[in-house]
Amino acid sequence: MLILQLAIILVASKVAGSISVRLGQPAVLGKLLIGIVxxxxxxxxxxxxxTLQALSQIGVILLMFIAGLETDIDEFKRTGKAATFVGFGGIIAPLALGYAAGFALGLDVFESLFLGLLLSATSVSISVQALKEMNKLKSREGTTILGAAVIDDVVVIIALAFLMSFAGGDVNISMVILKKVLFFAGAILVGWKVVPWFLNKFSKLKVTETVISSALIICFVFAYFAEYTGVAAIIGAYIAGVSISVTKFKQEIFEKVETISYSIFVPIFFTSIGVMAQFNGITKNLGLIVLLSIIAILTKLVGAALGAKLSGFGWRSSLGIGSAMISRGEVALILASIGLDAMLLTEDMFAVVVVVILVTTIVTPPMMKMIFKTNDSAKG
Structure with missing residues (x-):
């Protein structure tokens, strides 16, 4: 049955993506919607x-690995200030309004704070694909978005650890922060010194495709340790890609990983997001879903856009950056599951936020296309 399902996913995602492009929308939008169908x-x-979840996780890991391979290190350094402003702007606004919404709904202080943190999460895996389709992944805006996503992920997870410790969870804050510091310090050191050495040594083995195999080993090891230390597998994969991007193997690895990824794993990831959607009992909470979706979209758009504007971007570019930060994707789904287990979300509220996360994920690509296209037209 799995083999047939994979065949159905690949056919449907490619056809839906093509239809989406013909209608003037990013291909990723069609792939997300066909998953729901x-x-x-x-x-x-x-x-x-x-199994589908595992294949989907490989897809998003490889997608962010490719984003890392395409990152310009010099541009990344230049956008550090902008990424910080965007990252924190995209956290403060949804955290504040999410908390206020939770309080208005009758949630207690910890539940309201958790809702705010959940709405503060960002997953740019969807935005990465939209940026690639618009040839903007290597732009100043694209690099800022990627940097802001890393900052957002780390800050939100550390804040969540603080919240759970105060809410009665068995969380050691010092250990949480230490593990993240050790991961980033270790990842940077290994990426700088060990990755080039490993690629050179492994690529000389007398077997086929050693270069691509060594790159995937690096990607998966970085992703594993990122997840183990509570950062996020996609951040580890992205750092692995950045580490390889400065080596002589970059182009060969990029071409082969892109072929592997987009032929099977990435379509599965995009489609699986839609497959996970559950609309049972949605009508009784429709008003709440609409309210939280509006809050989720506007707070991230405005907060991140203001951060971009304060760091020197024009208004149109700032809005484009803000729109790219809207998608909550798999990162928010993971946080929602943690909240459900910790009893910071009820089952009804969990069902509501899953739909809200899906809405933010679906609206992101067309918003990005509209704003960045308008921006390009204005420049022209």
Missing amino acids: LGPSVLGLVNETD
Whole structure:
């Protein structure tokens, strides 16, 4: 059954992506929507399974690895200030309004803070694909978005650890921060000294495709240790890509990883997001879903855009950056699951936020396309 489901996903995602492009939208939008159609909410041709989730995780890891390979280190350094402003702007606004919304809904202080943190999360895996389609991944805006996403991820996870410790969870704050500091320090050191050495040594083995194999080993090891230290596998994969981007193997690895990724794993990732959607009982909470979706979209858009504007971007570029930060994606889904286990979210509220996360993920690509296209037209 799995083999047939994979065939259905690949056919449907490629066709839906092509239709989306013909309609003037990013291909990724069609792939997200077809997942909803294929999933249990509509046709029921594809079901969420552990295997599908694993393949999907490989897809998002490889997507962020490719983003790292395409990152310009010099541009990344130049956008450090902007990324910091965007990252914190995109946290403060949704945290404040999310907390206020939770309080208004009758949630207690910890539940309201958790809702705010959940809405503060960002996953730019969807935005990365949209940026690639618009040839803006290597631009100043694209580099700022990637840097801001790393900052957002780390700050939100550390803040969540603080919240859970005060809410009665068995969390050692010092250990949480220490593990993250050790990961980034270790990743930078290994990326600088060990990665080039490993690529040179491993590529000389007398077997086929040693270069691409060595790159995937590096990617998966970085992703594993990032997840182990509570950062996020996609951040580890991104750092691995950046580490390889300064070596002589960059182009060969990029071409082969892109072929592997976009032929099977990345389409599975995009489609699986739609497959995970559950709309049972959605009508009784429709008003709440609409309210939280509006808050989630506007706070991230405005907060991140103001951060970009304060760091020197024009208004149109700032809005484009803000729109790219809207998607909560798999990062927020992970946080929501943590909140459910820690009883910071009720089951009904969990179902609501999953739909809100899906909404933010679906609206991001067309918003980016509209704003960046308008920006390009204005420049022209």
